[in-house]
Amino acid sequence: MAAWSERLAGVRGVLLDISGVLYDGGADGGTPIAGSVEAVARLKRSGLKVRFCTNESQKSRRDLVQLLRRLGFDISEGEVTAPAPATCLVLRERGLRPHLLVHDGIRSEFDQIDKSNPNCVVIADAGEGFSYQNMNRAFQLLMQLDNPVLISLGKGRYYKETSGLMLDVGAYTKALEYACGIEAQVVGKPSPEFFKSALQDIGVAAHQVRVPGGAALSAGVGGGVEGPGRGSLGLELGLRGRPDCWV
Amino acid sequence: MAAWSERLAGVRGVLLDISGVLYDGGADGGTPIAGSVEAVARLKRSGLKVRFCTNESQKSRRDLVQLLRRLGFDISEGEVTAPAPATCLVLRERGLRPHLLVHDGIRSEFDQIDKSNPNCVVIADAGEGFSYQNMNRAFQLLMQLDNPVLISLGKGRYYKETSGLMLDVGAYTKALEYACGIEAQVVGKPSPEFFKSALQDIGVAAHQVRVPGGAALSAGVGGGVEGPGRGSLGLELGLRGRPDCWV
Numbered sequence: 382m383a384a385w386s387e388r389l390a391g392v393r394g395v396l397l398d399i400s401g402v403l404y405d406g407g408a409d410g411g412t413p414i415a416g417s418v419e420a421v422a423r424l425k426r427s428g429l430k431v432r433f434c435t436n437e438s439q440k441s442r443r444d445l446v447q448l449l450r451r452l453g454f455d456i457s458e459g460e461v462t463a464p465a466p467a468t469c470l471v472l473r474e475r476g477l478r479p480h481l482l483v484h485d486g487i488r489s490e491f492d493q494i495d496k497s498n499p500n501c502v503v504i505a506d507a508g509e510g511f512s513y514q515n516m517n518r519a520f521q522l523l524m525q526l527d528n529p530v531l532i533s534l535g536k537g538r539y540y541k542e543t544s545g546l547m548l549d550v551g552a553y554t555k556a557l558e559y560a561c562g563i564e565a566q567v568v569g570k571p572s573p574e575f576f577k578s579a580l581q582d583i584g585v586a587a588h589q590v591r592v593p594g595g596a597a598l599s600a601g602v603g604g605g606v607e608g609p610g611r612g613s614l615g616l617e618l619g620l621r622g623r624p625d626c627w628v
Numbered sequence: 629m630a631a632w633s634e635r636l637a638g639v640r641g642v643l644l645d646i647s648g649v650l651y652d653g654g655a656d657g658g659t660p661i662a663g664s665v666e667a668v669a670r671l672k673r674s675g676l677k678v679r680f681c682t683n684e685s686q687k688s689r690r691d692l693v694q695l696l697r698r699l700g701f702d703i704s705e706g707e708v709t710a711p712a713p714a715t716c717l718v719l720r721e722r723g724l725r726p727h728l729l730v731h732d733g734i735r736s737e738f739d740q741i742d743k744s745n746p747n748c749v750v751i752a753d754a755g756e757g758f759s760y761q762n763m764n765r766a767f768q769l770l771m772q773l774d775n776p777v778l779i780s781l782g783k784g785r786y787y788k789e790t791s792g793l794m795l796d797v798g799a800y801t802k803a804l805e806y807a808c809g810i811e812a813q814v815v816g817k818p819s820p821e822f823f824k825s826a827l828q829d830i831g832v833a834a835h836q837v838r839v840p841g842g843a844a845l846s847a848g849v850g851g852g853v854e855g856p857g858r859g860s861l862g863l864e865l866g867l868r869g870r871p872d873c874w875v
Contacts, residue, residue: 520795538807552763557799
């Protein structure tokens, strides 16, 4: 394996996934993945720009950061790129008033958004909120719209909790897409716009960044953003979450 | 419009859909679609062979027939081709032991099937049973199987109840297909085998049958079974359910 300094030649920043890479969530709040707390600390000491880039959509950024800090991570809210704030930008830009099919933990992110007389549906990982009644309400609303707009916070198939694998928002988005005969607009990974906004936040070009972590690869970041480097950086850093997926 | 006798030249049988064609379901049991009770009676008087071919998967055949008889239809259990009994044949033939993600109303159809140590998932229109917990249990089981088998009773996008449009099994099947990276096997419309079994039951060839009704067209029966005639037979019969879909 090439030396640390050699592998990092030309690298100015790192995008880090959170769930499944830094920690595994669970009913107890979750547990850090072995080595990840130290890896983040080492990255920050190295002078690389670090951006946490997550599709987490059950918790607000504030709650997520508080949890990670309790688990020992050096992280602040301003370092996190998450789909809910990005969605709020899209909603405002396009004059969309959402019906929210989301987890209660993330509802506060939409406090400042007009939700009267909805003209679109925003779907996120609602967990137990994916009841038949809630899905059907979103479906009926979409079917009533002349121009149905479905915005999905990510398109993950599933994620891992300490209790096992859990269906993610992508599965439920597929259900609504099929029932309504429409295609959702994804905000979050693997949307190239999402990664670009994270790069802009740290002022680093795509070819200067590394993306260690499983979700990034499975979500297709290599194709989504031109130039992000692949390699075994994650292993070198001591990040061992989803080892079959390191980029 | 051609005369009744002319349009029926060479026709020996009729496959009739039930939900959305003969009646609209609902919390109150449902209501007959105007003209449909008389249309069934007229068909039977005409000497044509009649087979009721439904994807109904919230009720057992017995409960469905009892309901339809209460609504005034001349129908018996032996005249109905439904996906649950067809699924039981498939399960027995292939030695499959299902985990059932189905409505309680249809569970009795599987009473004689070994459900211990499941090696497949059978999904039907579970209605309120499509909770996150139930979906996740089916998902986890499929992910644990070396050769995951998902059998779906139909692939309808939605159906109409008196209270409005309702998400159908097809949407939830898509969710599991996407999450697991598999393709479900459909028993029920639009599976050609399903229509063929209905034709066998009345001893009529595909080119000798007419399929008036909306669901048949939307489910692609025209392509699924070679030769079923299309036309305005439904209108002539006085069947007015889903008029934009008559075949």
